[in-house]
Amino acid sequence: MEELRFSVDEQKYDDRHGQVLSLTGWYVPAEGQTPEFRFLGDGKEIAVPAPKRSPRPDVAQALERNLGQFLPGFTVCIPEADRLAEKYHTVELILTDGAETHSVWKKSREELEAFLQESLLEYHMDRVEILYDTMLEIQGWVMDQRGDAAAELLNEDESPVPCRMSRGRRPDVVERRGLDEEYKNREIGFRISATLDEIAGKKVILRFTGSSVRKDHEIDVQKLLKDGKPKGILNRFFRRSEEKTGDYEQWLKRHSVSRSRMWKQKHVNFDKKPLISIVIPLYNTPLPYLKELIESVRKQTYGNWQLCLADGSPDDKVYEFLKKNYRHEVRISYKKLKENGGISVNTNKAIELARGEYLMLCDHDDTLEPDALYEIVKAVNEYEHADVIYTDEDKISMDGRHYFDPHFKSDFNLFRLRENNYICHIFVVKRQVAEKAGYFRKEFDGAQDFDFIFRCCENAAGVIHIPRVLYHWRCHMDSTAADPESKAYAFEAGRKAVEEHYRRMEIPAKVEMTQRPGWYRSRVEIQGTPMISVIIPNKDHIDDLELCLSSLTERSTYENYEVLIVENNSEEAATFAYYEKLPQRFPKVRILTWEKEFNYSSINNFAAEQARGEYLLFLNNDVEILTPDWMEEMLQICQQKEVSIVGAKLYYPDDTIQHGGVVMGLGGIAGHIMCRASREDEGYFGRMISVQEISAVTAACMMMKTEDFRKVEGFDETFRVAFNDIDLCMKVRALGKKVVFTPYAELYHYESKSRGLEDTPEKQFRFEKEIKRFQEKWGDQLRKGDPYYSPNLSVTEGDCSLREN
Numbered sequence: 001m002e003e004l005r006f007s008v009d010e011q012k013y014d015d016r017h018g019q020v021l022s023l024t025g026w027y028v029p030a031e032g033q034t035p036e037f038r039f040l041g042d043g044k045e046i047a048v049p050a051p052k053r054s055p056r057p058d059v060a061q062a063l064e065r066n067l068g069q070f071l072p073g074f075t076v077c078i079p080e081a082d083r084l085a086e087k088y089h090t091v092e093l094i095l096t097d098g099a100e101t102h103s104v105w106k107k108s109r110e111e112l113e114a115f116l117q118e119s120l121l122e123y124h125m126d127r128v129e130i131l132y133d134t135m136l137e138i139q140g141w142v143m144d145q146r147g148d149a150a151a152e153l154l155n156e157d158e159s160p161v162p163c164r165m166s167r168g169r170r171p172d173v174v175e176r177r178g179l180d181e182e183y184k185n186r187e188i189g190f191r192i193s194a195t196l197d198e199i200a201g202k203k204v205i206l207r208f209t210g211s212s213v214r215k216d217h218e219i220d221v222q223k224l225l226k227d228g229k230p231k232g233i234l235n236r237f238f239r240r241s242e243e244k245t246g247d248y249e250q251w252l253k254r255h256s257v258s259r260s261r262m263w264k265q266k267h268v269n270f271d272k273k274p275l276i277s278i279v280i281p282l283y284n285t286p287l288p289y290l291k292e293l294i295e296s297v298r299k300q301t302y303g304n305w306q307l308c309l310a311d312g313s314p315d316d317k318v319y320e321f322l323k324k325n326y327r328h329e330v331r332i333s334y335k336k337l338k339e340n341g342g343i344s345v346n347t348n349k350a351i352e353l354a355r356g357e358y359l360m361l362c363d364h365d366d367t368l369e370p371d372a373l374y375e376i377v378k379a380v381n382e383y384e385h386a387d388v389i390y391t392d393e394d395k396i397s398m399d400g401r402h403y404f405d406p407h408f409k410s411d412f413n414l415f416r417l418r419e420n421n422y423i424c425h426i427f428v429v430k431r432q433v434a435e436k437a438g439y440f441r442k443e444f445d446g447a448q449d450f451d452f453i454f455r456c457c458e459n460a461a462g463v464i465h466i467p468r469v470l471y472h473w474r475c476h477m478d479s480t481a482a483d484p485e486s487k488a489y490a491f492e493a494g495r496k497a498v499e500e501h502y503r504r505m506e507i508p509a510k511v512e513m514t515q516r517p518g519w520y521r522s523r524v525e526i527q528g529t530p531m532i533s534v535i536i537p538n539k540d541h542i543d544d545l546e547l548c549l550s551s552l553t554e555r556s557t558y559e560n561y562e563v564l565i566v567e568n569n570s571e572e573a574a575t576f577a578y579y580e581k582l583p584q585r586f587p588k589v590r591i592l593t594w595e596k597e598f599n600y601s602s603i604n605n606f607a608a609e610q611a612r613g614e615y616l617l618f619l620n621n622d623v624e625i626l627t628p629d630w631m632e633e634m635l636q637i638c639q640q641k642e643v644s645i646v647g648a649k650l651y652y653p654d655d656t657i658q659h660g661g662v663v664m665g666l667g668g669i670a671g672h673i674m675c676r677a678s679r680e681d682e683g684y685f686g687r688m689i690s691v692q693e694i695s696a697v698t699a700a701c702m703m704m705k706t707e708d709f710r711k712v713e714g715f716d717e718t719f720r721v722a723f724n725d726i727d728l729c730m731k732v733r734a735l736g737k738k739v740v741f742t743p744y745a746e747l748y749h750y751e752s753k754s755r756g757l758e759d760t761p762e763k764q765f766r767f768e769k770e771i772k773r774f775q776e777k778w779g780d781q782l783r784k785g786d787p788y789y790s791p792n793l794s795v796t797e798g799d800c801s802l803r804e805n
Contacts, residue, residue, distance in 0.1 A: 004030050005063065006095065008105045013081060013119035015145040016180070021081035021116075023093060023105055026056045026072040028063060035095040035102070037076060041088035051076045057574065085113045120145050121210035124173075125217065126654040127676075130224045136199065138192040138219070139654065139678075141173050143183070144210030151190050151208050156201040163194035166678065189655060191678055196221070249403050251802050252394070252469065255792075257301075257371040265301035265374045272381050275304050276373055276428070277356030281346035282311040282364050287321050289365035289474065292400060294326065302373040307332045310350035312340035344440035344448045351439055358389075360428045361449060365474045367396065368426075372470035376428055385462030388412075389428040392792070396472040403472060407685055408790030412463035415637075415740055416692035418498055420519045421450040422685065425471040429456045444497055446490030451497035458504060467790050491517050498522065507640065519686060521744075524636040532561040532631060532703070533613030536621050537594075537603045540570045542578045544622040544750060551625040553586055558631035561588060561617075566607045568594040601715030601724045604699075608709055616709055618725075620700040622750040623650070630745040634703040637691065637740050644708040644737035645729055647697020648745035649688070655679040658749045660688045661741040662696035662726060664778075664786040665795045669771055670696060670726050673789070675798050684793070684800035694741045695733070695786050699725035701747055708732060722770045730778055 006027035014020045029035055039048045054073035060066070076093060078084070084091050091112060093105040107115065123142035130136060142149045153161040167187035174183045192206070202222040208215045257265070278297060282290070297307055311318050311334065319336055326332055333353040337346065351359060358380070362368075372391070380386045394406040409422055416422055427449065429437075437455035444451040457463055495511050498520050502509040508525035534552070538545050549563070563586065567579065582589045592610060594603050608616055615638060617631070627633065634646040650659040656676045660683065663673045674683050682689050702725060712731040715724045729739045775782065785791050794803045 004028070004033065004035065004095065004100075004102055006102065006104055008093075011105070011115070013116050015082075015116075015120055018079045019082040021078040021084075022075055023078070024073075024075045025104070026059045026074065027095060027104070028059065028065065028067065028070075028072050029097075033097050033100075035097040035100075037074070037104075038094050038096055039076065039078060040092045040094060041084060042090055046078075046084075046091075048076065048078050081112075082116060085109045085116070117213060118215075121149060121208060121213035121215055123149075123208050123215065123217070125206075127656075128219055128224065130196070130221075134196055136192075136194045136196060136204070136219075136221060136224070138190075138206060139656070140190060141188045141654075142190060142208045143173075143179075143186070143188040144213070146211040148186070149188075149208055149210045151192070151206065153192055153194055154205040154207055155199065156203050156205065158205065159200070161194050161200075161204055162198045163192050165190060165192045166680070167191075196225075248394075248406055248802065251804075252403055252406075255469075256369065262301050262370055265371060266303075268374070270377055270381050272377070273304050274358050274377065274380060275306060275356035276302075276358045276360050276376065277306045277308050277351075277354035277431075278360045278362050279308045279347060279350040279354055280310075280362050280364050281343055281350055282309055282313060282318055283340055283343075283346065284313050285311075285318060285364040287317065290318065290321070291325070292367050293362070293365065294332070296367040296370070298329070299370045300368070300373045301371050302377050304377075305331060305373055306354065306356055308350045308353040309334045310337055310346050310353065311335065312337045312346045314340070342442055342445050344442045344445050347440045347448065351434075354431070357431055358428050359431055359434055360426060361452075362426070362471075363473070366425070367400075367472045367474075369468075369470045369472075371468075372426060375466050375468060375470060376426070379464045379466055383462055383464050385460075386464045387430045387433045387460035388456050388463040389426075389466065390423045390463075391426040391466040391470040392468055392790070393425045393471040393473055394469050395475045397475065400474075405475075406469055406792075408467065408469075408792040409465060410692070410789070411465040411787040412457070413693045413788060414457070415738075416690055417454070417457070418501070418520065418522055419690040419692070420686060421447070421453065421494065423453050424449070425473060427453060429460070433459050444493045447493035447497050450494050451500065454497060454501040455504075458501070467792060469792075494518060495520055516682075516686070516689070519689070522691070524640070526632060526636050527639055529560045530615060530635070530639075531613040532558070532615045532617050532635065533608075533611035533706070534561055534563045534617045534619050535566065535604055535607040535611065536563065536619050537566045537568055537600065537607075538570070538621045539568050539598075540572050540575050541621060542572075542575050546578075547624050547750075548619070548621050549582075549586055549589065552619075553588075555625045555628045556631055557628045558635070561631065562612060563589045564592055564607045564611060565589060566592045566594050566603050568598060568603055599717060599720045601717040601719055605714040605717065608706070608714055611706065614706055616704050616706050618699040618702045618704070620749065620751070623701060624748040624750070626651075626746040626748060627744065630747065631703075633742055633744040637742055638703045638705060642738050643740055644705055644732040644735070645697065645739040646703045646745075647694070647739070647741045648701040648747055649741070649743045650698070650700060650747050650749040651679055652676070653748055653750055657681065657688065658751065659698045659700065660743070661692075661694040662698065662729075663789045663795075663798075664695045664726075665782055666786075666789070666798055667796070669723070669774060669782070671798055672698070673798050673800070677799065687800070689743050691740065691742045691744070692788070693738050694788050695739065696726045696729035697739060697741055699728070700749055700751070701745070704728075704732075708735070708737060711735065718773055719770055720766070722767055723774045727774065727777070730781065 008023050008025035010024040012022045037051050039046045051074040053071040055071055056073040059072045089109050091107055092103055095102045095104055121144050123140060125140040127139040142151055153163045155161055167190055199221060204219050204221060206217040206219060322334055335349060335353055337349055376389050379389050392408050394403050396403055410416060433456055437459045440448045440452055491513055495513050499511040510523045512521045514521050579591050592607055594606055604618060637643055638646045652658045656678060657674050659672050660674045662670050664670050674688055716727050719727055732739060792803055794801045
């Protein structure tokens, strides 16, 4: 005969709403029994609300019992729990059928007081690990019911550990725990980084202090160091670099041109030897800076250059300086302007001096690497349509002694340029292209380069990026390089430059300035209301699917869509019962049935054949929609004629980044950039907050033109599980179409951070097979590297740190 079985799985105390003590668990009675709950104080019954009942399929499965209509789950809510300890020595929850009594939960006065006090402050550790063998990373959340909770990191002797701590919102915790709306705006999340060198001892203490409670969480750093390295067959694809990135200035020395190479460069006989005219407007230029600039030009290993200086200064200091120091340098052309016309007018005056086939922009106080012009001319010779050329850059301190903040850029990325002038320096353009585009326009002063770059790129047959730091941008307090707020007018001019670009491209769009100065957000007008077919494969997991569908239906503001649920090999009866009710609950939903073995590519191809939409939106069943206009954000990009695929920004439930775009070669084959960084992390030079062209995106949320899907014959069905979405993006790019990532379509992805690891021989064999297939198919592209990710950045780390080679 079965006995009564029960468990209290969770006990919670809500101090904010009636001081309610909640006891949640389950019970299954013995055959023939119908026990009831009683709550007792010192053995006497206390009236409490009737328990809330719920199904618990996990219990039925674990006990291997058919429970019929019986609901084993329960939650007993006991109001004014803070007064119980004042009145009673013992409180107890019992189950009784009159004949037998079973104690389910019991506490003494002291135990209850301690529990209620402890419950006021609650915390959870999401992640504790050692990164790069040098840094302790801690992430989680903490909240106090009566106010804000502080967190601090201490050594074993309770001395503070120097660390970096950031706080942030945790909407996942708020929703999961049913907290008040006000918690959505409270920074209950925390992220702490501390270098191991700063830790004195083997352990550290993470101390949380609330309004009336303090809790300590001990972390064994030595154990983390011992156990923290990844193991197994996939180690070579997912391992973290054990090399330290080192100081940038040391890196720059190792990667700058050597004397021997400089000598060789001076003797290279190029087929094309264009004259490059470096155009520089001058205005009250500090002479020491001008001298550094001129000397950096004269040290160039390519000698066919012209330095064009148009001086709008009120005095003759520059003229006297040049006459004294450079009167024999015939390659310098100087013109003293009658008046200062502003930066655009003065630059145009410098261009009037130019005789070169190419024009190169430069500021009056910056410097060049000695091989800058050589690398530019080399690109002119290597590429047939080198109409526009740009390079990487960094910043140089006012005294010229320190180099910092290197910007390793993407290859030409028009969508990224619409967000911010990422090209900047060096910018070189063929004179014919510049003439066709038109030179500098005074109404864009402050963002005149941005406007000029747009117009040149629009008219260029080819835009070439040289991934080398060849330009050093001097940083001073009147420069946008150091103090963005000092030139607010420049950012409005930049906004107009982007809007004008859209107008010339005949793309109806409005452009807004963002909270980050010099960064813009485009809102492109959607043409018509095309149907979007949302395709969601599903096998059981109806809780995941329910959250996905309900968030999609309740939050999406776009209306013309259909949802195709592709049932594939579900095993639970509850799943099919759930399907039967879906069309009534969600009228836009259709259920398709895939009867063959699991193959992600085949399943989606099968659904795409039956889709009615002009656009396909591939979606995982374990996502939750966050931004109501997510479809519009993706559609406004996908509808543009040069675009084929758009991907979204996905977060893990702990508000770390799960997907912000895929980089080819990262981790061996392809990897998610900035994976597990904080949701608030802007990424390398704003990578995580910018719409941009990218090599690939995940199909966990991917929109694609239906006609393009058919042109490339859909997903390659030889990729049954892995790399199918990456392969699809590669096929699209091979057609000359673009893949774009947008950070403005945001979703939670409830995929486990460990999901996908190949932990069985069968899975490992399949994974290795698909790796080999991908390498064979896209080997040339892998060898060339990702055009949207600098070869100067690490391919073993996903954090855009320096690459050591």
